[in-house]
Amino acid sequence: DKAGHKHFMAKEITEQPAVIGDALGHYLSADGRDVTLPGDGLDFSGFDRLTMVACGTAYYACLTAKYWFEQLAGMPVEVDIASEFRYREPPVTPRTCAVFVSQSGETADTLAALRYCEGKADTILSVVNVDESSIARESDLALPIHAGAEIGVASTKAFTCQLTVLLLLALKAAKDRGAMSADDMADTLSSLRGLPATINHALELDDDFAKAARRLSEADNALFLGRGLMYPLALEGALKLKEISYIHAEAYASGELKHGPIALIDKRMPVVVMAPRDALFDKTVSNMQEVMARGGKVMLITDHAGAAETDEGVWRLIEMPEVDPVLAPILYAIPAQLLAYHTAVAKGTDVDQPRNLAKSVTVE
Numbered sequence: 001d002k003a004g005h006k007h008f009m010a011k012e013i014t015e016q017p018a019v020i021g022d023a024l025g026h027y028l029s030a031d032g033r034d035v036t037l038p039g040d041g042l043d044f045s046g047f048d049r050l051t052m053v054a055c056g057t058a059y060y061a062c063l064t065a066k067y068w069f070e071q072l073a074g075m076p077v078e079v080d081i082a083s084e085f086r087y088r089e090p091p092v093t094p095r096t097c098a099v100f101v102s103q104s105g106e107t108a109d110t111l112a113a114l115r116y117c118e119g120k121a122d123t124i125l126s127v128v129n130v131d132e133s134s135i136a137r138e139s140d141l142a143l144p145i146h147a148g149a150e151i152g153v154a155s156t157k158a159f160t161c162q163l164t165v166l167l168l169l170a171l172k173a174a175k176d177r178g179a180m181s182a183d184d185m186a187d188t189l190s191s192l193r194g195l196p197a198t199i200n201h202a203l204e205l206d207d208d209f210a211k212a213a214r215r216l217s218e219a220d221n222a223l224f225l226g227r228g229l230m231y232p233l234a235l236e237g238a239l240k241l242k243e244i245s246y247i248h249a250e251a252y253a254s255g256e257l258k259h260g261p262i263a264l265i266d267k268r269m270p271v272v273v274m275a276p277r278d279a280l281f282d283k284t285v286s287n288m289q290e291v292m293a294r295g296g297k298v299m300l301i302t303d304h305a306g307a308a309e310t311d312e313g314v315w316r317l318i319e320m321p322e323v324d325p326v327l328a329p330i331l332y333a334i335p336a337q338l339l340a341y342h343t344a345v346a347k348g349t350d351v352d353q354p355r356n357l358a359k360s361v362t363v364e
């Protein structure tokens with residue numbers, strides 16, 4: 001049932017404020033000031049490192065989480081693609097917490113990576129949408145993301161719910177390891193409780209994204225750039241776009257631009273820049289200027305403060321609602337999704353069942 005939407009993907013995009021709210025309801029204490037996990041006893045102060053393994057969009061959720069665990073909890077984190085991890089014979093030290101993120105809980109490579117860690121890692125944790133899945137069953141602790149059934153092949157609400165649960169885990173780790181005060185934690189959780197409303201505001205920009213997407217749909221190639229927490233989001237934006245619109249898209253950390261990809265820039269190359277006005281904004285702006293100086297068409301997705309500091313010459317500018325910088329990746333998933341969705345609609349591709357793709361990749 002598409003609930004009046006043309007596609008499951010559109011329905012699932014609009015469900016995000018509700019399902020994120022639901023996920024928060026399951027993981028916050030009654031007074032909203034603390035994180036509570038199902039099952040007792042998970043304590044991040046006993047771990048030396050986190051090893052996070054996943055595929056596709058779930059891998060980008062892990063990459064985002066790496067920034068959170070490092071910055072908030074001071075915890076060393078490595079992130080790996082499951083198909084690489086499982087065959088590389090990586091050493092897994094005993095005080096490792098291994099985390100597997102999977103919407104379906106059935107992805108063959110992720111499951112094999114989990115089995116590789118059995119008997120090696122201290123704890124096997126999974127972050128899943130399907131509670132009865134193989135990955136959930138074989139974990140010491142499975143944390144459901146509460147996104148509800150996701151039908152569209154392109155992952156949308158599962159991604160933002162994965163991010164929400166991973167951020168809550170990073171906050172719990174910060175507290176367990178004495179890296180964050182109870183008051184700072186309560187402040188971040190309070191911003192997080194306001195996030196569904198902010199996402200609703202972003203969803204109201206649907207027409208702006210549809211207009212921008214009509215221009216993007218004329219391109220053969222696109223680049224996505226981001227720095228810091230926006231780098232994994234750039235990767236997710238490029239994956240969404242290629243997956244459903246079949247436009248060739250690549251993402252780079254903004255600082256990598258001059259190490260190669262800048263050679264691709266000409267007037268036919270749209271460059272989507274995801275950049276709220278955060279501590280790294282000025283650096284991203286200078287990368288953007290390098291693109292514009294070479295005729296590249298910049299589509300800047302920023303907030304009010306960022307828009308105010310941007311010069312002329314930007315091809316398209318979309319102004320997002322303001323958000324606590326730590327939550328920006330969850331909010332900026334919306335533009336990544338809406339741009340891809342409307343580009344696919346403009347191109348007339350099969351949004352919910354893109355060619356060659358399966359919802360759950362149970363063979364390697």
Ligand code: M6R
Pocket residue numbers: 055056057058101102103104105106107110153154155156240243359360361
């Ligand atoms: O079910 P999983 O989360 O393990 O699936 C992982 C990937 O196959 C999945 O995220 C894929 O990249 C999506 N189609 C992306 O939209």
